[in-house]
Amino acid sequence: MRYELYYWPTIQGRGEFVRLALEEAGADYIDVARRPGKRGVPAMTRLMDDKRSKRPPYAPPFVKAGKLVIAQTANILLYLGPRLGLAPRDEAGRLWAHQLQLTISDLVVEIHDTHHPVTTYLYYEEQRPAAKRRTADFWRYRVPKILGYFERVLARSSGPHVLGRRLCYVDLSLFQIIEGLRYAFPRRMKRFEKKVPGLVALHDRVAKRPRIAAYLASKRRLPFSQWGIYRYFKELD
Amino acid sequence: MRYELYYWPTIQGRGEFVRLALEEAGADYIDVARRPGKRGVPAMTRLMDDKRSKRPPYAPPFVKAGKLVIAQTANILLYLGPRLGLAPRDEAGRLWAHQLQLTISDLVVEIHDTHHPVTTYLYYEEQRPAAKRRTADFWRYRVPKILGYFERVLARSSGPHVLGRRLCYVDLSLFQIIEGLRYAFPRRMKRFEKKVPGLVALHDRVAKRPRIAAYLASKRRLPFSQWGIYRYFKELD
Numbered sequence: 001m002r003y004e005l006y007y008w009p010t011i012q013g014r015g016e017f018v019r020l021a022l023e024e025a026g027a028d029y030i031d032v033a034r035r036p037g038k039r040g041v042p043a044m045t046r047l048m049d050d051k052r053s054k055r056p057p058y059a060p061p062f063v064k065a066g067k068l069v070i071a072q073t074a075n076i077l078l079y080l081g082p083r084l085g086l087a088p089r090d091e092a093g094r095l096w097a098h099q100l101q102l103t104i105s106d107l108v109v110e111i112h113d114t115h116h117p118v119t120t121y122l123y124y125e126e127q128r129p130a131a132k133r134r135t136a137d138f139w140r141y142r143v144p145k146i147l148g149y150f151e152r153v154l155a156r157s158s159g160p161h162v163l164g165r166r167l168c169y170v171d172l173s174l175f176q177i178i179e180g181l182r183y184a185f186p187r188r189m190k191r192f193e194k195k196v197p198g199l200v201a202l203h204d205r206v207a208k209r210p211r212i213a214a215y216l217a218s219k220r221r222l223p224f225s226q227w228g229i230y231r232y233f234k235e236l237d
Numbered sequence: 238m239r240y241e242l243y244y245w246p247t248i249q250g251r252g253e254f255v256r257l258a259l260e261e262a263g264a265d266y267i268d269v270a271r272r273p274g275k276r277g278v279p280a281m282t283r284l285m286d287d288k289r290s291k292r293p294p295y296a297p298p299f300v301k302a303g304k305l306v307i308a309q310t311a312n313i314l315l316y317l318g319p320r321l322g323l324a325p326r327d328e329a330g331r332l333w334a335h336q337l338q339l340t341i342s343d344l345v346v347e348i349h350d351t352h353h354p355v356t357t358y359l360y361y362e363e364q365r366p367a368a369k370r371r372t373a374d375f376w377r378y379r380v381p382k383i384l385g386y387f388e389r390v391l392a393r394s395s396g397p398h399v400l401g402r403r404l405c406y407v408d409l410s411l412f413q414i415i416e417g418l419r420y421a422f423p424r425r426m427k428r429f430e431k432k433v434p435g436l437v438a439l440h441d442r443v444a445k446r447p448r449i450a451a452y453l454a455s456k457r458r459l460p461f462s463q464w465g466i467y468r469y470f471k472e473l474d
Contacts, residue, residue: 075335092305095307103309122370130367137357149295156290
């Protein structure tokens with residue numbers, strides 16, 4: 001099966017959680033919107049705006065697998081997980097992995113909102129005081145609570161991954177969260193990492209997997225930027 | 238199967254999406270935290286804090302079904318849907334319903350953030366100007382975009398429900414969204430409803446279903462309040 005991934009071509013964003021899974025599995029996939037010309041972004045918007053589609057996606061990312069079009073990051077991973085060997089096959093295991101992924105989705109919104117708390121329709125510079133307050137609370141309350149939860153889950157698994165012996169797409173997503181927080185908040189993250197040694201070890205283990213290491217070193221891995229979920233502002237760090 | 242629902246006993250909140258599904262199906266369930274004394278909220282926190290649990294929920298709501306504990310609202314509905322006759326049994330249909338439910342989850346966060354944009358660690362009164370700005374953008378851009386999407390999905394289904402002939406848990410959740418927006422923004426919503434006649438008709442159809450009507454008239458249905466997702470502030474409406 002050749003999968004088609006549809007996502008904005010210039011940012012890691014939510015699409016990156018899917019890219020990491022496809023890359024780790026060595027899956028046959030096309031990153032559609034990164035193709036040049038009309039076969040790129042216009043192909044993506046055409047599919048989204050297709051008036052004959054009975055099941056249109058609300059927004060990227062979405063994946064086309066044969067005739068099936070699946071949107072919502074966590075839903076895509078729910079579908080791909082067992083097929084890529086990155087999730088358990090039993091229902092209880094799949095629900096548990098998905099539950100963790102949905103908590104990561106919630107965290108992603110909170111990370112984004114640190115720099116745009118008031119509204120996404122104003123520039124960061126127009127909401128800087130609110131962003132400072134939100135970021136302070138994010139690091140004081142939310143990061144310890146949410147990453148502390150994942151640290152506990154990891155400690156209670158039979159290790160070394162969140163679900164136990166085998167790697168799962170949730171591990172890849174936690175790697176990406178740590179990468180993103182390091183980019184956006186290098187100083188704060190450096191201090192905080194002492195509190196979640198298990199997650200840091202998991203991050204390092206993921207980074208060393210041959211396919212992930214090759215992907216990270218390739219041009220397929222887009223750089224972090226000031227347009228994604230994670231943005232660096234000195235005064236927020 | 239007797240299901241156990243665990244959610245805060247004084248608000249509709251995210252638990253309400255699950256309650257509506259259980260009620261429509263006439264399912265055998267206990268709303269655990271609403272029981273008196275130690276069998277109520279303490280039973281919920283005990284389960285959350287249980288150090289022997291290998292799969293602890295991050296937050297309510299969660300549902301216990303035999304030995305399985307499932308958290309995250311949309312994940313609970315993914316599990317319950319086919320079992321309660323409120324979702325298709327085929328994989329493509331289940332993924333589509335779940336995809337829509339995840340977009341509703343995203344909307345719920347946006348609704349909540351209208352009154353608490355800067356941080357949940359300040360009172361509304363301490364962030365009123367930001368709330369006004371966020372609410373203005375919410376009604377100008379977000380509601381038309383998101384509810385417009387659901388209106389389109391409904392129009393393209395073979396009707397009268399979002400998935401076609403049969404009712405699905407997504408219909409119940411859309412009913413709840415409309416109820417909540419009417420509570421929090423009665424004037425704005427009254428004007429807006431003209432733009433989504435299909436959703437309003439769906440809402441009315443759901444409200445008239447015998448089990449839903451009986452539930453809404455019962456004490457099991459908690460009233461809207463100033464502590465939930467939807468809050469009424471005259472100056473935001």
